[in-house]
Amino acid sequence: MQEKQPKPPPLLLSSQLSLQNRGYEVTLNSAFLSWKEVETRQKRTAANIYGPLKAAGSHYVPVCEIISVQETEEDCPSTGIGKWQKVPQSLAESNQYAFTVSYVERTQKHRWRCSEVTLHCTDRTLCLQWVQAIREQLSLLTIRPKRLLVYINPYGGKHHGKRIYEQKVAPVFSRASISTDVIVTERANHARDHLKTEADLKKYDGVVCVGGDGMFSEIIHGLISRTQCDSGVDQNRADETLIPCSLRIGIIPAGSTDCICYATVGSNDPVTSALHIVVGDSQPMDVCSIHHNNTFLRYSVSLLGYGFYGDVLTDSERKRWMGPARYDISGVKTFLSHRYYEGTISFLPADENVGTPRDKLQCRSGCNICRLPSAGKQVSKDEESVSDTEKKGAWQVIRGKFLAINAACMSCACPRSPKGLSPAAHLADGTADLILVRKCSRFDFLRHLLRHTNKDDQFDHPFVEVYRVRQFRFTPRYEETDSDSELELREAEGSGRKRFFSQICREHPACSCSLAHSSWNCDGEILPHAAIQVRVHCQLIKLFARGIEEQSVFEEPYTLSAI
Numbered sequence: 001m002q003e004k005q006p007k008p009p010p011l012l013l014s015s016q017l018s019l020q021n022r023g024y025e026v027t028l029n030s031a032f033l034s035w036k037e038v039e040t041r042q043k044r045t046a047a048n049i050y051g052p053l054k055a056a057g058s059h060y061v062p063v064c065e066i067i068s069v070q071e072t073e074e075d076c077p078s079t080g081i082g083k084w085q086k087v088p089q090s091l092a093e094s095n096q097y098a099f100t101v102s103y104v105e106r107t108q109k110h111r112w113r114c115s116e117v118t119l120h121c122t123d124r125t126l127c128l129q130w131v132q133a134i135r136e137q138l139s140l141l142t143i144r145p146k147r148l149l150v151y152i153n154p155y156g157g158k159h160h161g162k163r164i165y166e167q168k169v170a171p172v173f174s175r176a177s178i179s180t181d182v183i184v185t186e187r188a189n190h191a192r193d194h195l196k197t198e199a200d201l202k203k204y205d206g207v208v209c210v211g212g213d214g215m216f217s218e219i220i221h222g223l224i225s226r227t228q229c230d231s232g233v234d235q236n237r238a239d240e241t242l243i244p245c246s247l248r249i250g251i252i253p254a255g256s257t258d259c260i261c262y263a264t265v266g267s268n269d270p271v272t273s274a275l276h277i278v279v280g281d282s283q284p285m286d287v288c289s290i291h292h293n294n295t296f297l298r299y300s301v302s303l304l305g306y307g308f309y310g311d312v313l314t315d316s317e318r319k320r321w322m323g324p325a326r327y328d329i330s331g332v333k334t335f336l337s338h339r340y341y342e343g344t345i346s347f348l349p350a351d352e353n354v355g356t357p358r359d360k361l362q363c364r365s366g367c368n369i370c371r372l373p374s375a376g377k378q379v380s381k382d383e384e385s386v387s388d389t390e391k392k393g394a395w396q397v398i399r400g401k402f403l404a405i406n407a408a409c410m411s412c413a414c415p416r417s418p419k420g421l422s423p424a425a426h427l428a429d430g431t432a433d434l435i436l437v438r439k440c441s442r443f444d445f446l447r448h449l450l451r452h453t454n455k456d457d458q459f460d461h462p463f464v465e466v467y468r469v470r471q472f473r474f475t476p477r478y479e480e481t482d483s484d485s486e487l488e489l490r491e492a493e494g495s496g497r498k499r500f501f502s503q504i505c506r507e508h509p510a511c512s513c514s515l516a517h518s519s520w521n522c523d524g525e526i527l528p529h530a531a532i533q534v535r536v537h538c539q540l541i542k543l544f545a546r547g548i549e550e551q552s553v554f555e556e557p558y559t560l561s562a563i
């Protein structure tokens with residue numbers, strides 16, 4: 001049986017215009033602007049659904065990916081002097097009126113570029129009619145931001161933040177008629193404090209952060225705290241349901257790792273990020289809250305790492321002057337020191353309907369797992385949508401000696417590790433992946449680390465365990481009291497896991513390593529306490545992003561009859 005094709009939206013405008021002295025049939029409907037060569041009426045065969053679809057002389061640009069349209073002043077070279085000057089009215093020939101449409105074009109490696117097409121008309125009325133019709137369609141896209149508050153960290157990454165913004169981003173915003181208030185930060189936490197107490201947030205449709213993961217962390221701390229404060233929610237209470245932030249956040253990558261940008265867009269390219277802001281993309285994101293004894297410490301969206309990543313960060317902070325290279329030097333140094341730490345992790349596993357960290361399917365644009373009712377409620381779903389099994393509080397307890405304890409709320413993909421710390425973690429499912437790397441030989445640990453940089457499975461080692469969790473607690477051995485151990489033993493007995501627990505104890509008797517101290521690396525900041533409670537808050541914030549697009553959006557042919 002033949003599949004019924006969806007009816008195309010009604011035509012709004014259609015004319016014969018010219019492009020580079022060739023005749024084109026140009027049409028506009030509420031979904032697409034298209035131009036097709038008149039002379040060669042080739043068969044519509046194949047093209048991409050997004051970007052200018054090119055099917056034998058045909059180009060299709062989704063209206064939602066048009067950046068702007070303007071009337072073009074036609075110039076031509078004057079004879080002899082090699083300069084360009086405006087065409088005088090008297091020399092006007094046909095097709096002297098033109099308008100230029102700027103639109104998103106996809107290039108390599110998930111990058112977007114701003115492309116242009118200039119279409120020529122025989123009379124000015126027609127030209128203005130086209131400009132007006134396209135502008136009308138753009139004005140219906142109410143998800144697009146009009147006014148943004150921009151914070152620039154001039155000292156992030158290689159200290160290029162200001163230049164990146166001025167040269168690559170500001171021109172894109174101005175072309176899209178977005179107005180901005182720009183603040184170049186003067187100290188650490190300037191942006192956080194301004195957002196928390198001073199900024200008049202009602203004036204803006206979003207906040208933009210120019211910098212790295214640390215700068216992004218400042219922005220979310222400012223916004224989340226402000227939102228809770230305005231709603232009378234006490235962040236110090238670990239069991240509070242937090243209120244989601246309404247303003248979207250855009251990240252212009254200008255840091256050392258840029259993991260949050262890379263994992264939500266697929267590249268760390270400033271122009272791509274600026275274009276995702278312009279088209280008004282929206283990507284919800286989970287946030288972990290971290291408490292110590294009912295005192296709020298910090299929020300985390302990427303990596304929470306104790307042991308290896310905590311030690312890398314502690315060492316690298318002393319080498320900030322080196323820029324991004326500090327992580328490589330400290331990484332090698334920390335690897336060679338091969339320290340391990342003893343402690344107890346207890347966690348509340350997530351239901352299996354949200355998948356597992358060993359899934360082969362990754363979180364991509366429009367991800368089904370993040371849209372599941374049990375995984376993606378817009379409001380904090382902590383109470384309402386957690387399943388009965390989870391509610392029964394089936395906490396699990398693991399004690400041991402670890403080289404690294406990592407929690408990843410999302411994949412943490414970055415240029416250093418293109419698939420990330422936990423390749424199957426989801427951006428907005430209300431869970432984090434907890435990765436336990438037990439004490440092993442240097443050689444084995446190196447094999448595990450190197451697998452972060454290639455296609456091999458970094459969890460496929462007997463000394464690595466990975467769990468998808470909603471909450472977890474960690475207590476280092478040196479802070480454990482006898483009553484902690486007894487309580488955990490009783491919890492484990494209660495859930496019928498006595499044998500498993502005592503087996504761990506026999507295999508890992510107390511030894512000198514129990515006194516070793518590490519710190520938590522929380523999105524690139526050191527936490528002041530090692531004993532922490534962590535809880536994932538589903539979709540607490542929103543970014544101007546859409547998740548990583550499937551490669552097929554860039555490459556695979558698409559039948560135009562479906563448009």
Ligand SMILES: Nc1ncnc2c1ncn2[C@@H]1O[C@H](COP(=O)(O)OP(=O)(O)OP(=O)(O)O)[C@@H](O)[C@H]1O
Pocket residue numbers: 152153154155156157158184185186187188189190210211212213214215216218254255256257258259524
């Ligand atoms: N004007 C400023 N002077 C000094 N520090 C600042 C200033 N503005 C912001 N910061 C701080 O600089 C720290 C690092 O910034 P950022 O995250 O932009 O770059 P990075 O550390 O190089 O990159 P990444 O976090 O991706 O590794 C942040 O923790 C932020 O609080």
Ligand SMILES: CCCCCCCCCCCCC/C=C/[C@@H](O)[C@H](CO)NC(=O)CCCCC
Pocket residue numbers: 212213214256257258259302303309312313327328331332335412414416417420421449450452453521522523524525
């Ligand atoms: C000896 C060989 C070592 C090879 C190791 C390769 C593994 C790379 C995995 C990278 C995971 C990055 C997770 C993101 C963390 C960010 O929140 C944080 C702030 O920007 N960056 C770091 O802590 C910087 C962390 C940098 C670690 C090297």
Ligand SMILES: [Ca+2]
Pocket residue numbers: 286408409410425426427428429430431432
């Ligand atoms: Ca998640």
